[in-house]
Amino acid sequence: GAGVSQSPSNKVTEKGKDVELRCDPISGHTALYWYRQSLGQGLEFLIYFQGNSAPDKSGLPSDRFSAERTGGSVSTLTIQRTQQEDSAVYLCASSLAGGRADQPQHFGDGTRLSIL
Amino acid sequence: GQNIDQPTEMTATEGAIVQINCTYQTSGFNGLFWYQQHAGEAPTFLSYNVLDGLEEKGRFSSFLSRSKGYSYLLLKELQMKDSASYLCAVILLSSGSARQLTFGSGTQLTVLP
Numbered sequence: 001g002a003g004v005s006q007s008p009s010n011k012v013t014e015k016g017k018d019v020e021l022r023c024d025p026i027s028g029h030t031a032l033y034w035y036r037q038s039l040g041q042g043l044e045f046l047i048y049f050q051g052n053s054a055p056d057k058s059g060l061p062s063d064r065f066s067a068e069r070t071g072g073s074v075s076t077l078t079i080q081r082t083q084q085e086d087s088a089v090y091l092c093a094s095s096l097a098g099g100r101a102d103q104p105q106h107f108g109d110g111t112r113l114s115i116l
Numbered sequence: 117g118q119n120i121d122q123p124t125e126m127t128a129t130e131g132a133i134v135q136i137n138c139t140y141q142t143s144g145f146n147g148l149f150w151y152q153q154h155a156g157e158a159p160t161f162l163s164y165n166v167l168d169g170l171e172e173k174g175r176f177s178s179f180l181s182r183s184k185g186y187s188y189l190l191l192k193e194l195q196m197k198d199s200a201s202y203l204c205a206v207i208l209l210s211s212g213s214a215r216q217l218t219f220g221s222g223t224q225l226t227v228l229p
Contacts (some may be wrong), residue, residue: 002157033217035217035218035219040221041157041221042120042203042219042220042221042222043203043205043219043220044219045216045217045219048216056216059216091158091159097167101145102164102166104161104164105149105151105161106161107151107158107159107160107218108158109156109158110156110158
């Protein structure tokens with residue numbers, strides 16, 4: 001596609017429910033990143049994929065968070081038993097190659113998650 | 117730990133020049149990015165610096181001093197559409213060879229007529 005596509009754009013759910021967020025990266029981009037942006041705070045790194053593997057999961061805040069990527073393309077971020085502190089904008093980014101520091105990451109518009 | 121500081125807010129006048137500073141204390145530094153983010157939209161890439169010095173791109177320039185852990189983004193001939201949040205992000209080497217970005221909290225720039 002022309003850019004990174006994320007769905008849904010907005011998600012409102014009750015505390016305790018599971019949610020699944022989807023990211024479709026730019027075609028040909030092998031590296032994919034998930035970030036979280038809370039109100040008034042900077043973007044927080046969650047997880048990185050190179051192809052289908054996730055060599056760096058250091059940013060996942062708890063074991064309620066998991067992510068997968070299949071076919072080297074679409075990725076899903078799953079949050080189980082959501083808590084109110086999970087409310088944030090979840091941003092996905094992709095780049096041509098994870099191993100090249102100078103490759104800029106291109107971001108999607110994000111999913112705004114609200115936990116009631 | 118990683119620490120990236122930038123001012124929370126700045127205000128400038130249309131047509132003027134504004135400099136947004138960013139200081140960082142990190143390990144494994146491998147470059148610095150500036151992104152622009154309008155409210156409710158995706159961050160968009162502005163610049164990348166890995167060597168000391170100034171990189172110029174039209175109305176925007178970015179400067180890096182690795183020895184001082186310091187960067188700035190310079191915006192010239194400000195336009196109303198430049199009102200946005202400007203994010204400083206440092207790219208780090210990590211154990212998985214990931215190039216994760218560590219972001220500052222962003223500087224909200226307001227351009228006044």
